[in-house]
Amino acid sequence: MSSYRLGSITLAEIQPEDLEQLREWRNSPDIRAMMCDQSKISVEQQRSWYESLASSGATHFVARYKSVPIGYVNLKSISEPAVYEAGLYTGDARYRGTVVSFLMALAQIDFAFEQLSAQKLVATVKSENIAAIRFNETLGYQKQREAEGMWHMTLSADAYQVARAKLAGFIR
Template sequence: MSYGVELCPIQAWDLPTLRRWRNQDEIRLQMVDQTLISPRQQRQWFVSLCERADQQHWVLRCRGIRAGYVNLKGERSAPLQNQMVADAGLYLGNSAVRHPMLAIAAALSQLDQGFDRFNLGCIRTLVREDNRSALRLNEQLGYRQYGTEGGFLALELQPADYYAARERLRRFFR
């Protein structure tokens, strides 16, 4: 546990809450795939996770309460460890523990996993061009824009940029 949050591997009992959050317009409409997902689709996705060494998916918990979802997905079909590029995604759900610093805590935990545990070469993410809060968050974390893709800004984070940003942000979690 760090930054007041914990990343826990997704369990079957997390699925209904994650699906409810994922299907809410405020979250779904920020994603590349904006379709509503059914319980069956989500179960199929969950079963497939057990066979994927190139990805990690977590439930974000704060004070023991589900607060969001976080993932890292390798660019290649190989174990996530030491991949040169991985994609990152996260969203926060409506929970009793939601607070202004929760997104930063979630992202710091995710990126620590990516760079410290999995030794990734860089982490990329896509953010809707009009999602100002996500763009501000990613800028604070050290991400830099490297392109655009159909209404999304393509952002990339190098380890050195992240570690410099993390040092500035850690003071909020002491």
């Protein structure tokens, strides 16, 4: 599937013309600060990463709000069957921490449960990133364990449906 839509959010397959924007966001200090690997990504690294996507077994999207790129979403299969690791960031600072970020996450999770037939999602968040932890909890994620400064969180389909029902009014 090359794109997936939820309200004004579209998750679109990453195209070569998206790469520089994604790299710029990924290298920005505020995004890097929340990453496990905080090193800057070079043009060559970005190109190699893009070329590896097809065989990566993961789903990578650029998120667009009203057709404008605003962030990045991924879902990676892990060793456990039907379990995916979810990652995302809102690159465009104007939309960070807004309802648009929630919509982006809803699109990601809907895609995982509907299109990938996921049974559970996992996410890892820096313990100091209180806003992201609360953000995830609003989506239904539950804290499982804290190790090495990171909270490991999981999201079941049932917990998501309860959380989604409260947020569905914002899908527009």
